[in-house]
Amino acid sequence: MSGSSITVTGHDQKAAWRDKVLPAVEQIREGVWSIPVPFPNHPMRYTLSYLLLGANDAVLVDPGWASDVGWRHLAAGLARADVGFAELTGVVVTHRHADHLGLAARVRDASGAWVALGEHETLGVPTGGDDDAWIAADRSLLRLWGVPADRLDEVVVDRKRLTARGLAEPDLRFAGGTLVPAAGLRLRVVATPGHTPGHICLVDEARGLIFSGDHVLPRITPNIPFEIPGPVNPLEDYYESLDLIGFEDEMEVCPAHEYRFSGMRRRVDELQADNRARSAEVVKILAGGSAHSIWEIARLLTWSRGWHSLQGPVLRLALGETASHVVYLASQGHHVQVPVRDAMPAGDASW
Template identity: 35%
Template sequence: MTQVMNHGGGVHSIKVPIPDNPLGHTLVHVLDTGRGPVLIDTGWDDPEAWDTLTAGLTAIGVDITGIHGVVITHHHPDHHGLSGQVREASGAWIAMHAADTAIVRRTRESEPGTWLSYLAAKLATVGAPEDHIAPLLAAREKGGRMRTLPGLRAALPDREIVPGELLDLAGRRLRAIWTPGHTPGHVCLHLEEDHPANLPGRGRLFSGDHLLPGISPHVGLYEDPDSATETDPLGDYLASLERIGRLGVAEVLPAHQYAFPDAAGRVRELLDHHEERLTGLLGLLAEPLTPWQLAERMEWNRPWEQIPYGSRNIAVSEAEAHLRRLVKLGRAEAVAGSGPVTFVAV
């Protein structure tokens, strides 16, 4: 299978594998600039991924030591994982939105056991069964954090991506569009240049995970153990989608799957999908349910019984994000005095 694609106009993509993940790969984009090639995302921190990235660069005539900069759409390990290794090999700068840089810093600096304690308490609050929480408590007692978790040694960026501004790239017009939802600091990157194949529209969009041709990205809670602020990630995501839909780009270059036209059409599909999902959840909330019970009843890509342990935590976070949106819209409310707290449609 071809790992490298030439998108024209000084833009290539490399399929960098994600180990043991149904997504299969991250599309790392390579943008030629007057000061040298710049990567948009880097892929998972894994030897096979590194070998694929460097081989892909070689195939387009680029040595890893010549990378000028790295622009990260968001902090997740399949996007930011290899950034530190790229910087070590090349001296490249790394740029990220401040909100996601804060997550990277917090993850690196967290005390052993802090995250496990927070997650265990959070899961108890949303109604998770004791046998689901027990492994977290056991891991905490054994010395803190699980070293297998990705992101514990992710690189700290050295530049900030400022929404609305053009990035400092010689000879290119790449503008940052803040699109929170999938993460609080997710950015899309608008290449404000004529499409090389003269497709109608305003340039091209590196969309990260925000806008994908066949997948609705995960939207869960923005987890910060030290913050009491109640965020609305799904509301953020839907507003960000509408912002992207108005850009009128000729082509979308996402971080997974494949490039596609008609961003506005895909935005409409996703807005409709989430409206249908929210309506469906209101039907489930005819009776009071905890977020865990709601997650058990929601439609996923497989039956709840087949969803792995870690993925259940992600699923309940997505259920909570939908609940927060319904509460904010006045379509659901918490049942007073319930513990764990239950929610019901109004």
């Protein structure tokens, strides 16, 4: 999706994205700064962190991936705003992914600031319990999805992921409709599940800004995965939360990746249309009668770089996205004879 109907406002950011370089630290409004934090060895390249200055409080949104180079860039960005880590009072993270939450623990240690997530956000795989049991359960799910035996090890949850648990547990949880507790700031929380179960966006109406995390990006369509454990119907959740955030077109959108823009309602319309077109593609494949598993459906879908380019974690995301569409279609009354989970809802033998 090109995002051609939006109005680009972060022109230097877009040029940096096009040229595959890190954009500059920018002052967006009085007391609002955009600070790019590198995301090493990843196609997204960086996370856009935002510093918001209130009366006596300073809040950081999405501090970025945990690395020494990221820490140095974050520190340099804060210094441009004449702020040190000790002056930060809060860290709001739009969702649990490590390119957003990763540096939060280090920032908290350096500043004493609280760290906050949405009230329904989880940190992924539980920190307790039997790791072998989790890996076995995930392998069983992938077999149910039709993943060939020689590709299972490539996409299954592995011990490295289970043990990489350095992400910050939140001190605060924000419900939709609440205000971030920061003097001199009026940031309203909007619950926007879909990309993750507890994703949140922040709305600063006084300054005309929406901090959208990964919920709405100017060019990329966010991945909406079906996961176990996880929401029953994440794509339906995403549609509903897009309507919540797409309430107008004039405010400037500050996403966590790519570049700033205006035209939120227009972009929301595009994202909804993009996902409905994907569901229609799944319906067409199912009608052909040759696909009987998540793997077989995914293999026949259109992917930007082709099916054979999908490997490892990217392949896993593609399978989760496909499963989300299958679950959503079943919930809309389509006859879908494709297994998605072992525990079926009562009275429903299809998904």
